[in-house]
Amino acid sequence: MVYVIHGATGAQGAPVVAALVAAGKPVTAVTRNQEAVVDGARVVAARYSSVEELTEAYRGADRVFVHLPLASEEDRLTYARNIVTAIRTARPARVVFSTSGASVDPADGGAASTLASGLAGTDVSHAVIAPTQYLENLLMPYVLDAVRERGVLPYPIRADFPVSWASHLDIADAVVALFDRPDVTGVVSVGQYPAITGVDLAEAFGSHFGKSVVFEPITPEEFRVFVAPLIGEGPAADVAGAYKAMSTLPDRSIAPENSAQKLLGVTPRATSQWLADIGL
Numbered sequence: 177m178v179y180v181i182h183g184a185t186g187a188q189g190a191p192v193v194a195a196l197v198a199a200g201k202p203v204t205a206v207t208r209n210q211e212a213v214v215d216g217a218r219v220v221a222a223r224y225s226s227v228e229e230l231t232e233a234y235r236g237a238d239r240v241f242v243h244l245p246l247a248s249e250e251d252r253l254t255y256a257r258n259i260v261t262a263i264r265t266a267r268p269a270r271v272v273f274s275t276s277g278a279s280v281d282p283a284d285g286g287a288a289s290t291l292a293s294g295l296a297g298t299d300v301s302h303a304v305i306a307p308t309q310y311l312e313n314l315l316m317p318y319v320l321d322a323v324r325e326r327g328v329l330p331y332p333i334r335a336d337f338p339v340s341w342a343s344h345l346d347i348a349d350a351v352v353a354l355f356d357r358p359d360v361t362g363v364v365s366v367g368q369y370p371a372i373t374g375v376d377l378a379e380a381f382g383s384h385f386g387k388s389v390v391f392e393p394i395t396p397e398e399f400r401v402f403v404a405p406l407i408g409e410g411p412a413a414d415v416a417g418a419y420k421a422m423s424t425l426p427d428r429s430i431a432p433e434n435s436a437q438k439l440l441g442v443t444p445r446a447t448s449q450w451l452a453d454i455g456l
Contacts, residue, residue: 177238179355180204180268184214187312188243188274191348193217199352206233224255230262237268239355243276244287246411252287260294271295271302272354274347280304280363292363303354304363307342308428311450314377318402323381328392332399332419335374335391338427340367345453346436346444353440360439365430368444369437380447384456396420 179196183189184205196203197216205214210221222229224245234240242259244252263271273295278288295302314320314331322328333339350366374391382389400416407415422428436442445453 178202178204178236180206180220180233180237180240181217182206182240182242183245184217184219185212186245187344188276188347189241191344192241192351195348195352204233204237224258225251227258227261227265230258231266234262234266234268237266238270240268240271241274241351241355242271242291243274244278244291246407248410249287249414253290256287256291256294259291260298263295263300264298267298267300269301270355270358271300272305272351273302274305274307274351277307277309280306301358301361303361305347305350305354305366306363306430307347307366308340308430309342309367311341311343311447314381315456316403316406322392323385323389327382327387327389329374329378329381329389330392330394331374331377332394332396332416333374333422335393338371338373338429340365340369340371340428340430340444341377341447342367342444343450343454345450346442349442349444350436350440353436353442357440363434364436364439365434366436366442366444367430368446369430369432369435371427371429372447377447380451384448384451396423 179201181189181193184193185207193203193205203217205217205219206222207219208223212219220233222233244255275288279286280289280292282289282293292304319330322330346366354360378389378391396416396419400412404412
């Protein structure tokens with residue numbers, strides 16, 4: 177079987193590649209740079225902006241993992257449509273798509289929902305992984321430095337706001353499981369359940385670092401200022417807008433009935449276990 181993995185040198189794709197390579201699977205790593213080196217994998221350069229390159233990358237594939245990169249929503253919509261066109265043409269045996277936390281509600285008309293609905297129209301076996309929030313967001317220098325230097329964990333949610341956090345390692349576990357379970361289709365939620373609060377996060381970080389850590393709610397605008405130098409002004413504004421919208425919700429918890437725990441027997445890491453696994 178041939179496994180085609182997008183973002184193979186990035187945060188989401190790299191753990192998937194590592195898991196498959198460790199299992200002895202033949203991996204094709206899709207990157208933007210043909211000169212990239214990915215241990216244990218064949219590298220293919222394919223841009224999201226090129227239907228032809230994507231089609232060639234997917235041709236003959238048994239399994240494909242795809243997610244949309246950080247970019248303007250206009251570009252992401254273009255990428256989503258290109259991916260769907262390439263999949264419809266190349267017809268890989270199975271596709272797993274991670275929403276990266278974006279909505280797949282067709283009424284939203286966003287890139288993630290466009291890709292999810294497009295996949296549904298291809299008749300290609302597929303599943304959609306739906307995380308809520310990534311624990312890796314807490315590794316940003318502003319957050320981690322505050323934990324280490326001031327004993328506070330700043331983040332743009334309420335202290336009592338329950339979230340089903342997941343890590344990129346958890347996503348990789350779910351992807352590999354879904355590759356082996358073509359009987360599981362539709363949306364699979366990945367995240368801690370029951371959901372945990374900002375206070376719980378701070379306690380986990382405090383226990384890991386052996387110090388007192390308290391949660392510090394910040395505004396979406398403050399967060400935008402902090403992340404813009406890392407991801408760009410446009411994506412940062414989109415992220416801030418998402419957190420502003422989130423502030424009107426009662427929680428960001430997954431639903432247990434379509435969780436990875438129930439459908440795949442895959443349990444996401446507790447925050448303390450994740451901190452240990454990444455060797456922080």
